[in-house]
Amino acid sequence: MNKTKNKENQWGSKLSFLLAMIGSAVGLGNIWRYPYVLYSSGGGAFYIPYLIAILVMGIPFLLLEYGVGYKFKSSITKTIYNIKPKLEYIGWLIPVIVFLILIYYSSIVGLNGIYFVLSLFKGWGANPNNFYSSTLLQSTSSLSGLTYIVPVLAISILIVWGLMWFIAHRDVEKGLGKASSILVPLLFIMMVIVVIFSLTLPGAVIGLKTLFNPNWSLLLNINIWLAAFGQVLFSLSLGMSIALTFASYLPDNSGLSDNVLWVVLANCGFENFAALGVFSILGYMSLNSGTPINQLITQGTGLIFIAYPTVFNILGNWAYILGPLFFLCTFFAGITSTLALIEPASLSIQNKFKISREKAASILCIIGCICALIFSTGMGSYILDITDSFLNNFALLFGILLECLIFGWIYGVDKLIPIFNEKSKFQIGNWWEKIIKYVLPFVIIFIWIGGIGEILTYGNFISIGIKLILSGIIIILPMILTVMPIKNKNFKISEK
Secondary structure (H helix, E strand, O other): OOOOHHHHOOOOOOHHHHHHHHHHOOHHHHHHHHHHHHHHHHHHHHHHHHHHHHHHHHHHHHHHHHHHHHHHOOOOHHHHHHHHHHHHHHHHHHHHHHHHEEEEEHHHHHHHHHHHHHOOOOOOOOHHHHHHHHHHOOOOOOHHHHEEEEEHHHHHHHHHHHHHHHHOOOHHHHHHHHHHHHHHHHHHHHHHHHHHHOOOOOOOOHHHHHHHOOEEEHHHHHHHHHHHHHHHHHOOOOOOOOOHHHHHHHOOOOOHHHHHHHHHHHHHHHHHHHHHHHHHHHHHHHHHHHOOOHHOOOOOOOOHHHHHHHHOOOOOHHHHHHHHHHHHHHHHHHHHHHHHHHHHHHHHHHHHOOOHHHHHHHHHHHHHHHHHHHHHEEHHHHHHHHHHHHHHHHHHHHHHHHHHHHHHHHHHHHHHHHHHHHHHOOOHHHHHHHHHHHHHHHHHHHHHHHHHHHHHHHHOOOHHHHHHHHHHHHHHHHHHHOOOOOOOOHHHHHOO
């Protein structure tokens, strides 16, 4: 079972693998989520729990997924099946959750594509807030919103899934590897240009002082620590089995531990560097409008689709350069993440049902695209907010907990330590086994309970109905995939 895959299913170089992993981590969320988390969680003081979260959860869990993927050379579904066949259901549960995340995430990437076009002529008008919620999204929380589709949103979603299919259906190196080798460097170059330009704006210092001014008293607030662990979990795509899937394509004799450190360093460096640009622009906006930054900073997609266009409106002709550059940057970030999110389900389907990569990608893209069109309706924005919260704060956390228990206790992570230490400069010791088996489950359970509390205490009849539908899909679909007959005789081969 540990045989190296065929060359068409391997990375052509260490660089293409690293770029794909970095691209999956350095996604859209690091641009629109991290600056708000950093600001609202104590500014400079946030770095203490943030670094601890990286050391306690980020690096150890990435090592786990790298090691398991490299050892078994297969999807998470086949891996868990070979560890214990009765647990195959869990092997399907995680890819299903990740695929559901991909479905709604594709609509956000589509919005970035729309705003790239709009930025060429400031098509959002004088009131970006009203344009975003009313003119573009035609947003409503009423069920009547499901009766109409916003054409431009639907077209953008179709384009995103078309691009995804074009890249994902090819073999690993020619598709994902080549796309990552182009998009990720371009993403970094464009972000450097955006940030450097932002730092030269009048008022940039105001934004930076606001961002990094430490509020040490918040370190005693448990919510700040939960925010730090949640950010690391989100930004490194932990629990999505992306790292496990990518590592399964590695040839033998590959160093693993060193790769993990490079990915974490690149990801954390990127999101902190991007935050400099975000708050420099907000500082400029505050100086020109006379509005305090705490009234300008907003959470989620509003930071990209409302705050930034507002700033570009007062930048003059510079906005016609900076605006398209910024939204193209966020679009590329989103595409790199979508390519990573489709891989776990794709490889799992290939492994069990013995179908080609091309067919698996085609099936998933057709299903995903059709389902994603619900986010192009008038109620799409409302459904997206609920779906995002439910899947990330509840379902995904539960999947991470299951991975820790299965790989840590049932399989035994101590078996992976020699693999890490064989070719890597960064050596792994017994400390890592203790973190996976004892520390991480405790941390995840703690965060998960907090997520459950938020889900149960918030919502009306419609939001509860959406959560019940999502729960039904998460429970039933893995069950169907589990009971379906195995078409690939190699799927049943257990580790010796």
